[in-house]
Amino acid sequence: MKKFFAVVFSFVLVFSFLPFVNGAKASGPDARSYSVLFNKNSIPANFEQQVKSLGGEVLYSVPEIGFAQVKASKSSFTKIKGISGVSASNPSVTWSLPKSERIKESAVNPAKAALWDMQWDIKRITNNGESYKLGTGSHNVVVGIIDTGIDRDHPDLVKNLLPGSKNFVPAGGFDGEEPSENGDPNAFDDQHGHGSHVAGSIAGNGAMLGVAPNTGIRAYRVFGTSSAETSWIIAAMVAAANDGVDVISMSLGGFDVMGQIFYIDPVTGKKENLGNDVADFKAYKRAVDYVTKKGSLVVVAAGNESLNATNKKEVMDYMNEEYAGDGLYFVGAGFEVPGTTPGVVTVSATGQNDILANYSNYGPGFIDIAAVGGDARMYDQYFAEGRFAEYLSKRLFEQEFNLSASEDGGWYWSIGTSMATPKVSAVAALLVDKYGKMSPAKLQDLLYKKAVDPVKGKDKSYFGNGHLNSYKALK
16 A cells, blocks of 8 residues: 555555464463354353463453454464364454545534535435435434444434444453553444444434434444454454344455465574464354344445455465565465355445446455445546645545544545445445334345346446445335
8 A cells, every 4th residue: 555645644445454363472472362163153161261271361252153262372272272162263363454544624614414515425325315305214223333433422423323332342452552442341432533434424414414314323343543353343243233233334354364374484484384264264154144143234345455356366366465575475265254254245335437446346246236435546646646735735535535424523535445335334224214124135135126226247246236326225
């Protein structure tokens, strides 16, 4: 990703995945974090004691799907994975927030819908606001947002933020390196901005308007300012479903490897086999199965790597190039997760004129639906030509970026499949509000048949069933 001189600028992408094992501060000098998946959707009552007796520590567990994260030395883990009932295990997958630069919108009139003229993305989906005459949602329907949290006092969000938001970041944060994280389950305040931006696209109701401006939202915070663990994200999914949310919106994603991951020491050249991501991969499938049975539809981002995610060679070539500097080498097949998980709605992003965004992932059978997430063609051109200051001064970002809420009570411009995903979640919520509670399968069917401008042929690999349209959904 390009580096920018302008501190005020932010190009926020979907969360990237760095598949190396975590450093540790306990259980020996070579202690690492590992994911453990059991044969059944439960964890043995004596598992924690067994792990402790073998020199390890249970860091996090999700008993509803039989998934746990442990910290142990390599020798201890060899014994731990032999515990009766363990189905799969691997070094824990790390999900990271990219370095953030963003375009902040300042000196905005906080009056009702004051930003409407700048919201070209919401206008496209709502048919210039006509869908609001047919339905704006209600608090009878809830979208659970698994992200960086929400600004609980934001004037555009506070009306629709329902009780019950939760924090899943443990004390110390990622790898114990975030001292500000105290593990308080009520600490769901957004410290990054991504989650608030997502929330605004769903249910903003103030200076900016979301696609469903009267729909209930709830935050399930899994990111602080750094990285997250698979176990935190899956725990949030389970909790959201147990809370009865109708739609789970996940503007996050990355890659799991079915094959082998190697680490090559840059000093010694020694190659270490780190295994694969089978436990994490299967855990996501179990989590989606669990929440679907509970009645929650999962909507996820396709990712921002400009990849054909169904082309395994292309995905693996990308990963080997992207992470070569970290000493990592991959053999096998890479899967975008949770986008490739059966049962989810996977969303690609478009810019103006319904053209696939130049960063959006795509692929036949991978993309289910497309929504406006913004584009970066002009941005790339001006940056490459050394005219980035002109791009900013002329406010050309207004033509291709999306505006939404920030973590500090304000607003900022951003793009990504992260920005497309919540709009699909919002329309799914509107369908539930209009037709009543239904199974996730039926909701998907309605979404694909009623809520799109359909496409055919090759376009389906870019846009799935079509371009999101909330006006059509409510007609």
